[in-house]
Amino acid sequence: MKFVCMGFIEKAKYESLPQEEGQRMMEECFAYDDELRRGGHFLGGEALQAAENAVTLRIKNGQVDVTDGPYAETKEMLGGILLLEARDLNHAISLMSQHPGVKVGPFEIRPSDEPMNTLIAARGAAVQSAGAATNGSEETGATGAGGSPGLPPVVDRKAWQQALERFRGREKEATRARDALAAARRRLPMVKIEKDYQLEGPDGKVRLLDLFEGRRQLAVYHFMFAETVGGWPEAGCVGCSLLVDHLGHPAHYQARGLSLALVSLGPLANLEAYKKRMGWQLPWYSSAGTSFNEDFGVTTPQGETHGLSIFLRDGDDIYQTYHSSERGVETLLGNFTLLDMTPWGRQESWEDSPAGWPQTEPYSWWRRHDEYQAEPRVETIQ
Structure with missing residues (x-):
């Protein structure tokens, strides 16, 4: 959360400080601000001149009245504003309680009105x-983009x-x-897995418990590889392939006690051949002949779908803690994250982009990583 911290100075107390002590106090404040910066808590701030340099605006008799000095005469004057990032109000209080500035006056801490x-x-x-698009450089520093479509204002x-x-x-x-x-x-709560599933792996039959490889947590990606899925029998789902390309080396998950495995309905021989073609290292198991896919909702009367299931092990007892599918697993796709940071985004027609941005229909550009052309074309949808 963001907080606005207003530091007030008790003028009499501050002016009574010896010059050396006042300078030391200032250096302590700067040093603590640096500590807040290193912790990611200091978002900015402004020091203010003395209240004698302020002016106050009021409406009197329908006219703006300007008077010298602060809005209210008090023993304390506003000396500066600090923008603070903290977990909650108690955390903000804890951080600002250590600020040396409290020695010369109080801090008022208010949560920022973030929606506003x-x-x-x-x-x-x-x-x-x-303004950049219409006014040119005179007022906003903008220059024309040459009339070319798909270019932000300059x-x-x-x-x-x-x-x-x-x-x-x-x-x-x-x-x-x-x-x-x-x-x-x-x-979230969890649900116990009662069935003793028997999947097929490179070394024969394995239980779901074996997929943990001795670790406490397991992530299973339900990869669409079946007769009803495009690419059969040589290849698996294009979108699933795109996702697995982004899962990275399993050592990074294993370091936090998480094993990762792929499970598909297709025969193991097909999975192994496609895995070799794609160059993947993740373990891949076949659920053919079991109810595994149906039980986890990825094989339905309407066909196959993909998904991510998370499991936790307590001894030999297995519990499911989470499941997601469709765009719920999109965060695993690093290419989308990077594309979303670019001016043109993913270049798909569902995106909210300015007129003239290049776009194609969703999914139409997706390929397995060895199927892209050297120079893929993107056509604009008018």
């Missing part, structure tokens, strides 16, 4: 973008940096929301 700030940032970005570096900083606020909110979702997922 998101709206403000979005409106600012919209105005910036519209601005000077200062305007670009400002727009980027505004957008980063939204990215941070999405990150915090994703963290909160993961925390909630870790608190």
